[in-house]
Amino acid sequence: MNLRLSSETMHSSSVAIDGRAVLICGPSGAGKSDLALRLIDRGFTLVSDDQTIVRKASGRLVASAPASIAGKLEIRGIGIVEMPTAADIPVALVVELTSDIQRLPDDSRERAILGIPVPLISVDALTASAPAKVAVALDRLGLTF
Numbered sequence: 355m356n357l358r359l360s361s362e363t364m365h366s367s368s369v370a371i372d373g374r375a376v377l378i379c380g381p382s383g384a385g386k387s388d389l390a391l392r393l394i395d396r397g398f399t400l401v402s403d404d405q406t407i408v409r410k411a412s413g414r415l416v417a418s419a420p421a422s423i424a425g426k427l428e429i430r431g432i433g434i435v436e437m438p439t440a441a442d443i444p445v446a447l448v449v450e451l452t453s454d455i456q457r458l459p460d461d462s463r464e465r466a467i468l469g470i471p472v473p474l475i476s477v478d479a480l481t482a483s484a485p486a487k488v489a490v491a492l493d494r495l496g497l498t499f
Contacts, residue, residue, distance in 0.1 A: 361409035362468055368401035368417045368443075369393045374496055375401055375417040375443035376488060377408070377472075378479075380451030385479030387428050389451070392485040394427075400437045403427045408445060408467055414499065415445040415470050446496035448474045449488055473497065 366379040367386040376393070378386045387403050394400060402419030403426060409416055418441040419425070425439045448465045455476050464471040473495040477484050 360468070361407060363420065364406050364408055364467070365404070366406045367403045368406040368419075368445075369398040370401050370417075370440045370443040371398045371489075371492070373443065373499060374446035374492060375440075376447045376449055376492060376496075377406060377417065377445060377467075378449045378451065378488075380479070384451040385484075386451065388430070389449070389477070389479045389484055389488070391427065391429060393488060394437065396485050396489060399440045400425070400427055401440050401443055410468050410470070411442070413470075414497075415467055415472065416442045417445050418442055444497070444499045445472055446499070447488075447492050448472050449491075450474060450476045451479045452476050453478050453480070 366377045367390040368375050368377050369390050378389055380386055401417050407418050426434050427437045428434050463474040465474045475491045477487050
């Protein structure tokens with residue numbers, strides 16, 4: 355029997371702008387929520403914090419929050435705050451949080467999620483330029499729908 359997964363819960367925060375979602379992946383404490391907050395400050399909308407449900411829909415991936423955390427963002431030092439959210443947003447880019455950044459990476463990096471390739475970039479969440487890098491990468495490399 356050939357079973358194909360149609361959804362996956364990922365350890366990632368996610369935000370969206372102009373109908374495209376960005377998954378922010380990294381280990382606990384890497385800065386996922388912090389980078390999401392800085393992107394929200396740039397005009398993005400929260401999709402989900404810390405856990406994102408990614409599912410296949412009409413041949414593409416869409417991101418949403420689990421019901422238990424929808425509309426909530428953890429801000430260290432403040433607590434859990436309510437935020438406007440978006441749901442069922444097509445996934446256009448994956449951001450991997452790491453401090454090991456290649457100076458000139460290959461533009462064709464991808465991560466397969468549920469068998470669908472998505473452009474992938476690496477960002478150090480602790481740098482001041484991280485939100486700008488995500489915005490530029492989304493415009494330059496992100497999938498369009």
